[in-house]
Amino acid sequence: MTKFLEIRGLTMRFGGLLAVDNLSFTVEHGQIHGLIGPNGAGKTTTFNMISGFYKPTSGKVLLRGEDISGLKTHEVARRGVVRTFQHSTLFAELTVLENALVGTHMPFRPNIFAAIIGWDKEDRIGAEARAREALEFFGLEHLAQERAGDLSHGHQRALGMAVAYASHPDVILLDEPFTGMNPEETRRMMGLMRALRDNGITLLLVEHDMQAIMGLCDTITCMSFGKFLAEGGPAEIRNHPAVIEAYLGGARHVA
Numbered sequence: 673m674t675k676f677l678e679i680r681g682l683t684m685r686f687g688g689l690l691a692v693d694n695l696s697f698t699v700e701h702g703q704i705h706g707l708i709g710p711n712g713a714g715k716t717t718t719f720n721m722i723s724g725f726y727k728p729t730s731g732k733v734l735l736r737g738e739d740i741s742g743l744k745t746h747e748v749a750r751r752g753v754v755r756t757f758q759h760s761t762l763f764a765e766l767t768v769l770e771n772a773l774v775g776t777h778m779p780f781r782p783n784i785f786a787a788i789i790g791w792d793k794e795d796r797i798g799a800e801a802r803a804r805e806a807l808e809f810f811g812l813e814h815l816a817q818e819r820a821g822d823l824s825h826g827h828q829r830a831l832g833m834a835v836a837y838a839s840h841p842d843v844i845l846l847d848e849p850f851t852g853m854n855p856e857e858t859r860r861m862m863g864l865m866r867a868l869r870d871n872g873i874t875l876l877l878v879e880h881d882m883q884a885i886m887g888l889c890d891t892i893t894c895m896s897f898g899k900f901l902a903e904g905g906p907a908e909i910r911n912h913p914a915v916i917e918a919y920l921g922g923a924r925h926v927a
């Protein structure tokens with residue numbers, strides 16, 4: 673059977689540094705899948721290769737059997753794979769609604785001006801309906817006309833996800849979605865992620881908050897020094913000797 677999202681032998685070399693080294697794992701459809709590992713393990717680089725920001729040195733990313741490695745980000749987005757960022761990439765001067773409109777446009781052309789002004793009326797109406805739907809899903813509808821830069825940290829992160837969601841994705845890649853969040857914001861964000869999964873969206877996330885990872889993920893892949901180290905459910909990973917060793921070696925404990 674064709675796998676949903678398969679990372680096969682993915683390798684990224686930066687000069688003399690092997691940041692990701694022959695990494696293979698599979699993400700099942702409709703799961704929340706965590707990618708963990710100590711600092712510098714190669715998680716973000718892996719994300720960048722899956723989402724089209726980097727072209728792998730070698731190896732493949734297969735989505736439903738189609739090789740998507742080396743495609744541009746908007747081409748990857750058109751196939752249903754979008755990412756959010758570790759640091760906010762919201763357009764701070766634009767409204768919340770305009771940001772969500774940019775999301776609806778993501779699979780077509782990565783051009784903000786086309787998203788805001790360059791459409792004919794019918795496209796614009798369809799896009800606005802989708803953008804509002806995304807804001808509603810994330811509880812941001814009442815903030816639609818606010819300037820994105822004025823939102824609280826938690827709302828900005830939720831907007832980042834709404835922008836991704838607005839593009840009708842099958843897979844959302846989340847890079848450290850809980851960074852800088854207070855416990856209440858983290859709890860709410862976890863609820864939103866479960867709601868996305870229940871809507872048939874597959875989530876792949878990189879995160880250091882082990883409590884959140886363990887409470888949220890169906891499957892966890894652990895990498896270390898660019899390589900695959902272990903994979904399993906939360907209980908298995910929490911007790912896995914190689915995982916514990918990798919984190920203790922990096923002076924970080926697995927919760």
Ligand SMILES: Nc1ncnc2c1ncn2[C@@H]1O[C@H](COP(=O)(O)OP(=O)(O)OP(=O)(O)O)[C@@H](O)[C@H]1O
Nearest residue numbers: 686689690691709710711712713714715716717718
């Ligand atoms: N553009 C780049 N050029 C050169 N080296 C890079 C580049 N990006 C990452 N690296 C290096 O590749 C290795 C893996 O980095 P990466 O950011 O993917 O790890 P990570 O697991 O996401 O780490 P962290 O948890 O600290 O964010 C590190 O040694 C890093 O310094």
